[in-house]
Amino acid sequence: MPTTPATVAQISPEIASNGVQPSGAPAPIMLELVDEEGRTIGTAEKLAAHQAPGQLHRAFSVFLFDASGRLLLQRRALGKYHSPGVWSNTCCGHPYPGEAPFAAAARRTFEELGVSPTLLAEAGTVRYNHPDPASGLVEQEFNHLFVGLVQAEPRPDPEEIEDTAFVTADELAERHAAVPFSAWFMTVLDAARPAVRELTGPSGGW
Secondary structure, eight states: OOOOOOBOOOOOHHHHHHSBOTTSSBOOOEEEEEOTTSOEEEEEEHHHHHBTTOOOEEEEEEEEEOTTSOEEEEEEOTTOSSSTTOEEOSEEEOOOTTOOHHHHHHHHHHHHHSOOOSEEEEEEEEEEEEEOTTTOBEEEEEEEEEEEEOOSOOOOOTTTEEEEEEEOHHHHHHHHHHSOBOTTHHHHHHHHHHHHHHHHOGGGOO
16 A cells, blocks of 8 residues: 555544444544654554554553453454564554544553453553564554553454453563564553552562
């Protein structure tokens, strides 16, 4: 797909809510482009924003923990065009243009995992540039981080998620050494660690 230029056009509320144009034709998924300070400067189509060298855009990453302080991981579905089949944090994605990152994080967590966090708190931001060698796509993201708690059993959407697992810090280290994880996983986890430790307490090992 050819790269499309960034624009400042806004998508309609109907498109933003369900990704479908009023005519019934699928609408392109638009991302919010930002500058190095996280200020909105335009929009771009999702795939175009990820094609090398990548366009800096707004994103979010969620880390949810159970009552025992275990982190909920997901394995991305094999059918996804970007980083299929790798393990990653609880949920990650992109707000619609004009959508608050907090609202997008809560929305997408429910859409992918079928659960709503019992607590969700902001955990700062991180900016990174991570190429994906397998696909050639590039993650140029200004990422809003969130940590929280989950009590319900995940009911993942199979089109988005291949598998889920709750892991302790030690179990995560073992899994990370043994199987592929998303290119951005350790960057966002390390950036979120202060908030994770505050949430889980000193005995959690995070």
